[in-house]
Amino acid sequence: MIRAENIHKSFGKLHVLRDVSVTLPGGRVVAVIGPNGSGKTTFIKTLLGMVVPDKGDIFVEDQSIANRHDYRSQIGYMPQIGKYPTNLKIKQLFNMMADLRRETAPKALDEYLVAAFGLREMFEKPLGTLSGGTKQKVSAALAFLFNPPILILDEPTAGLDPLSSELLKEKIQQEHQRGKLILITSHVMSDLDELATDVLYLQDGSVQFYKSLEELKEETGEQKLGRAIAQIMSKTVSFNNKNPLVGQQS
Numbered sequence: 358m359i360r361a362e363n364i365h366k367s368f369g370k371l372h373v374l375r376d377v378s379v380t381l382p383g384g385r386v387v388a389v390i391g392p393n394g395s396g397k398t399t400f401i402k403t404l405l406g407m408v409v410p411d412k413g414d415i416f417v418e419d420q421s422i423a424n425r426h427d428y429r430s431q432i433g434y435m436p437q438i439g440k441y442p443t444n445l446k447i448k449q450l451f452n453m454m455a456d457l458r459r460e461t462a463p464k465a466l467d468e469y470l471v472a473a474f475g476l477r478e479m480f481e482k483p484l485g486t487l488s489g490g491t492k493q494k495v496s497a498a499l500a501f502l503f504n505p506p507i508l509i510l511d512e513p514t515a516g517l518d519p520l521s522s523e524l525l526k527e528k529i530q531q532e533h534q535r536g537k538l539i540l541i542t543s544h545v546m547s548d549l550d551e552l553a554t555d556v557l558y559l560q561d562g563s564v565q566f567y568k569s570l571e572e573l574k575e576e577t578g579e580q581k582l583g584r585a586i587a588q589i590m591s592k593t594v595s596f597n598n599k600n601p602l603v604g605q606q607s
């Protein structure tokens with residue numbers, strides 16, 4: 358379980374997170390949704406300790422993460438864009454991660470995605486030579502490798518081909534069935550519709566709502582998450598204010 362309490366974060370004058378307080382329990386798949394720039398990645402990074410909040414605290418399994426890093430072994434993280442040393446081979450990256458995790462890693466690694474994505478056949482390839490989609494596969498396989506109880510996936514299916522995307526979604530569903538907490542940010546509403554149990558909606562760095570998918574669909578009268586979100590966004594975003602063409606007629 359993760360608990361965020363009154364998280365604030367600014368970059369210079371830009372207030373990116375405003376008083377974010379949420380509890381993310383085990384056994385749930387929470388979709389973190391919001392317009393571009395609404396603070397989703399920044400929020401995720403505060404949970405990982407990659408961004409330090411200006412105010413507020415985060416608890417993982419009831420322990421504050423302030424000035425700690427050991428809790429990170431409980432989290433598998435798939436970044437939006439994996440940045441790896443270009444000359445390192447896939448195999449070396451996996452060995453290096455296993456080495457770093459030596460003390461906390463389980464005896465049996467979860468190599469399901471390594472096999473499903475055929476990564477072993479590419480083990481000798483340097484990371485700098487991989488296509489964007491293959492890099493995504495490496496990031497996904499690493500996130501699941503140490504069988505962590507919490508998974509944080511930032512745009513996990515972006516750049517994956519349809520088969521790989523299905524394989525990853527199947528894996529996410531399996532891990533959900535095993536009671537893990539899974540956080541996903543994505544702009545692909547159809548994926549979230551299949552995977553999410555709850556929706557955390559951020560707008561300008563504030564929590565606009567946090568509710569179950571079922572509740573959201575019931576309230577909006579929509580059967581699809583995409584339509585439910587579009588309905589909410591159309592109420593919160595003033596189209597005319599954002600439309601550069603409005604008011605330009607002479």
Ligand SMILES: Nc1ncnc2c1ncn2[C@@H]1O[C@H](COP(=O)(O)OP(=O)(O)OP(=O)(O)O)[C@@H](O)[C@H]1O
Pocket residue numbers: 368371373391392393394395396397398399400
């Ligand atoms: N390190 C940083 N320094 C300065 N500004 C930053 C930094 N990280 C993020 N921002 C700004 O904070 C805001 C929120 O960014 P963030 O990446 O969290 O949004 P997001 O909701 O994940 O967006 P998207 O949907 O486009 O991925 C943006 O305006 C971004 O430019």
